[in-house]
Amino acid sequence: MARHIVARTSEIPPGGNKVFGVEGRDIVVFHVNGEFFALLNRCPHEGAPLEKAACVARLTSPEPGVYQRSRVGELLRCPWHGWEFDMRNGQSYFDPKRVKVRSYPVAVESGEELQKGPYVAETFPVHVEDNYVIVEV
Numbered sequence: 001m002a003r004h005i006v007a008r009t010s011e012i013p014p015g016g017n018k019v020f021g022v023e024g025r026d027i028v029v030f031h032v033n034g035e036f037f038a039l040l041n042r043c044p045h046e047g048a049p050l051e052k053a054a055c056v057a058r059l060t061s062p063e064p065g066v067y068q069r070s071r072v073g074e075l076l077r078c079p080w081h082g083w084e085f086d087m088r089n090g091q092s093y094f095d096p097k098r099v100k101v102r103s104y105p106v107a108v109e110s111g112e113e114l115q116k117g118p119y120v121a122e123t124f125p126v127h128v129e130d131n132y133v134i135v136e137v
Contacts, residue, residue, distance in 0.1 A: 009108055012036070015073065019051050027104060030055065030087060032073040037087045038104040039076075044092075048080035050101065056084070076101075 006020040012031040019028045019041050026041040028051045041050050053076040057069040075093075076085045084093045090101035125136040 003107075009036075015055070017051050019049075029106065032087065036106040036108060037074075038106045039085075039087065039090055040102040040104075042101075043078045043080065043083060043085075044099050044101055045078065045081060045083050048078050050076055050078070050085075052079040053077055053085075054079070055087075 002023075004020075004022050006022065006027075006029060007018060009031075012018045012029055014031050014034070017028050017030045019026050021027075026049075027038050028041040028049075030037045030039075032055060039050060042048070043050055043053075055073040056075050056077050057072040058075055060068050060070065062068065074087045076087055078084070083099075085091065085101045086093070088103070090103035092099040092101070126133060128134070
């Protein structure tokens with residue numbers, strides 16, 4: 001699996017997300033509770049963009065009338081039909097054995113730890129002489 005630098009951490013605010021095109025796929029990266037999660041930006045049910053999904057909490061009930069919230073913001077609710085998915089692994093809560101959103105590993109690294117890519121754009125010397133821009137080829 002190839003690594004792709006998609007953003008600086010400051011470009012995705014806490015509670016926000018951003019979509020990136022990577023190798024022909026739209027991947028949405030969420031910033032929730034100090035962590036980053038990456039999923040294919042497509043609900044497996046009918047293809048709704050998950051960037052528009054509500055980030056909700058897990059709600060459990062140990063007994064009637066008592067509700068507990070946990071993992072606030074880590075579950076996605078599809079904007080079209082309300083199917084819910086776990087942001088950590090893409091697992092659905094509707095049909096966990098058959099339906100899953102593809103998730104991708106995410107790493108946050110400093111710029112000094114990253115290597116320069118192999119591709120370098122060709123550059124040419126530029127000069128300004130008597131109000132004319134001159135390019136040397």
